[in-house]
Amino acid sequence: xxxxxxxxxxxxxxxxxxxxxxxxxxxxxxxxxxxxxxxxxxxxxxxxxxxxxxxxxxxxxxxxxxxxxxxxxxxxxxxxxxxxxxxxxxxxxxxxxxxxxxxxxxxxxxxxxxxxxxxxxxxxxxxxxxxxxxxxxxxxxxxxxxxxxxxxxxxxxxxxxxxxxxxxxxxxxxxxxxxxxxxxxxxxxxxxxxxxxxxxxxxxxxxxxxxxxxxxxxxxxxxxxxxxxxxxxxxxxxxxxxxxxxxxxxxxxxxxxxxxxxxxxxxxxxxxxxxxxxxxxxxxxxxxxxxxxxxxxxxxxxxxxxxxxxxxxxxxxxxxxxxxxxxxxxxxxxxxxxxxxxxxxxxxxxxxxxxxxxxxxxxxxxxxxxxxxxxxxxxxxxxxxxxxxxxxxxxxxxxxxxxxxxxxxxxxxxxxxxxxxxxxxxxxxxxxxxxxxxxxxxxxxxxxxxxxxxxxxxxxxxxxxxxxxxxxxxxxxxxxxxxxxxxxxx
Numbered sequence: 001x002x003x004x005x006x007x008x009x010x011x012x013x014x015x016x017x018x019x020x021x022x023x024x025x026x027x028x029x030x031x032x033x034x035x036x037x038x039x040x041x042x043x044x045x046x047x048x049x050x051x052x053x054x055x056x057x058x059x060x061x062x063x064x065x066x067x068x069x070x071x072x073x074x075x076x077x078x079x080x081x082x083x084x085x086x087x088x089x090x091x092x093x094x095x096x097x098x099x100x101x102x103x104x105x106x107x108x109x110x111x112x113x114x115x116x117x118x119x120x121x122x123x124x125x126x127x128x129x130x131x132x133x134x135x136x137x138x139x140x141x142x143x144x145x146x147x148x149x150x151x152x153x154x155x156x157x158x159x160x161x162x163x164x165x166x167x168x169x170x171x172x173x174x175x176x177x178x179x180x181x182x183x184x185x186x187x188x189x190x191x192x193x194x195x196x197x198x199x200x201x202x203x204x205x206x207x208x209x210x211x212x213x214x215x216x217x218x219x220x221x222x223x224x225x226x227x228x229x230x231x232x233x234x235x236x237x238x239x240x241x242x243x244x245x246x247x248x249x250x251x252x253x254x255x256x257x258x259x260x261x262x263x264x265x266x267x268x269x270x271x272x273x274x275x276x277x278x279x280x281x282x283x284x285x286x287x288x289x290x291x292x293x294x295x296x297x298x299x300x301x302x303x304x305x306x307x308x309x310x311x312x313x314x315x316x317x318x319x320x321x322x323x324x325x326x327x328x329x330x331x332x333x334x335x336x337x338x339x340x341x342x343x344x345x346x347x348x349x350x351x352x353x354x355x356x357x358x359x360x361x362x363x364x365x366x367x368x369x370x371x372x373x374x375x376x377x378x379x380x381x382x383x384x385x386x387x388x389x390x391x392x393x394x395x396x397x398x399x400x401x402x403x404x405x406x407x408x409x410x411x412x413x414x415x416x417x418x419x420x421x422x423x424x425x426x427x428x429x430x431x432x433x434x435x436x437x438x439x440x441x442x443x444x445x446x447x448x449x450x451x452x453x454x455x456x457x458x459x460x461x462x463x464x465x466x467x468x469x470x471x472x473x474x475x476x477x478x479x480x481x482x483x484x485x486x487x488x489x490x
Contacts, residue, residue, distance in 0.1 A: 062261045064098040064105050064213065065271035065278060072109075079104070081154030088150070098211070100271050100278025103156055106210040108200075114143050117177065117204020137169060140179055144199055147206065148183070155197060155211055161186040162197060170335075178202050180335070187217040192257040192281065200333060208333070213259045215279035223283060223304035227253030230285045233307045234300050244291050251288035255304065258282045284310060321346075321362030321392065323354050323369050325420040326399020326408070332417065332480035336399040341420075342427050343374040348393065356431070362393030369395045371415075371423045373446075375430045378423050380451040383413025403477050404452055404470045418451040418468060418479025425485040426466070451479045461488045 072086055072093040079097055086093065091110025098105040113120035115127070115135050124131055127139065141164050152158045162183035169181045178201065185195035195215070200208035223230065231253060235246075259279045265271070271278045283304040290297055301311040323344045326336040340358025345351055348367035352360045353374055368388040371378040378385060382405035387395050397415055398408030407415045426449060434443045449466040456472035459479070466488050468479030478484045 062259050065100045067097040069096045085154050099275045101215050102276030103211040108208040111205030111207045114206050115204045119203030119205040188221045190221040190255050217281050230302050234302045234309050237309050246289045247292045248290040254286045256284050258284050322358045323395045325397030327421040327424045330482050345372050366390040367393045376426045377448050378419040380414030380419045382452050385412045385414040387411040422449050425482045459484050459488050
C-alpha cells in the first residue's frame, strides 16, 4: 500500500465556485483540463471524500465552435476539399463545420458505397473477397482507411495518426446492417483523449462522418517524470490526511494527450481565433485509485510536463438514491446511455428534488418519479409516466430499443426515449443559461414539454409549451434529437 504524505496545496482563486460546479456537472459537457484549479467546498463535495478539498479545472471544457449547418454545393469555396468531395460523391449532403479544428464536425447525406448492402450494388468480388467470405470489422476498417486517404483534403488527415477504437466501434442490426466506427487520434503512440474520426454506415453506405476535436499536436509526448514519481507528487499536492493509504490502484498511470483551449482564451466563450488553431494539448498522466476508509474512486490527472494536478473527480455512481434514465446523447442513431436525471421531483415522505447528479435524500418507504421537475414537466401522448421503488429508493427509468411509444417496460406508457432525453437535455440547457442570467425569472419557472405529438417532421414552441413530434414521413422522432431540443427551447 502507498502511504499518502502530508502536503501543502497551492492557493487558488476563489471565484464563483458553485457556478463552475453546476457548469461542470449539470451540462452535457464533461469537465476538461485547463490552466488553473478551483477548490470545491465540503458541502459541494459531499461526505464521501477524505480530501480536505478537491479540484475542478478552471477552464472547464473545450467544445467545437460549430458553424451553421449548410447544404453542400460544388460552389462552396469556404472550406477546403468540399468541392472535390462532391465531385467524387453525388447526391444531397449537408455539413456542420468546426472552426476550432477547421474540419467538418459532421457531414451527412445520400451516402457513399462502402461495403455490399441494400443501399448499393457493391459485390464481395469488387472488394477482393470470395463469395463465402463475410464482412467483418477488419474489412470495414480497411475500407474506411481508404476513404480517409481519398478525402484527406477534406479531413486534413495527412500527417496525423489514427487507430481503430474497438471500444467505440460496433456492428448491429439484422445481418450487421449498421456500423458505428471510430478512429482515435494518436501522436507517437499516445492517445488524444476525445479526438476521433467517426463513421456511421447504414445499408452498406457511409451516411454520416466527421471529425471530433481532431487537430495537430504541437507538443512532444515525453513526460518530465516517470509515472511513479508523478503519482507521488500528485498525492502530496492532494493533501489527504496523514497516514491515508492507497489500497486499490485501479489504473497505475496512462499517458494521455488532452485537448484544451488555447492559452489566453477565456473560459465558456465562443472561439474567435483563427480557424484551425482552436485546440491545444496537454500531456497528462491519468491515475485511478481508492484509499482506505473512503468510498470515492479517484481519477487524478497530472500535467506530465510540470507534475501538477490539473483535474480530480470521483468516478463512482453513488446509490444514496438516484434517478437515472437512458437518453440519446446527440440523436437516435447514437447508442442510448444511462444518465442521472437532474432536478427531478421525487415523492418520498414529501417532495424532494434530485441534484445535478440525480441524487436525492431517500428516507425509506415508497419513492416515485414522474419526470415532473423543477424546470420541466414531460407530458407524453403515449401515456402517463410513473416509476416507484420502495426498496432502496433508486429509480431507474431504463433504456430500450425502438422509437416513439416504445418503453423499457417500466415507468408507464409515457416513459419513452423522447420523454427521458427531453427531460435531460432541456434541464441541462436551462441550467447552463441560468449561469449567464441568474436573475431571469423565466428560467426559474417550469415549462411543459409535450412529447410524441401525433404529427411528424416538426417541433415548435407556442409561447408557453414545447412540442415534439413522432417519427414518420421519412423523419425521425424530433423528441429524440438533442439539437431540436436546444433549437426549440432557444
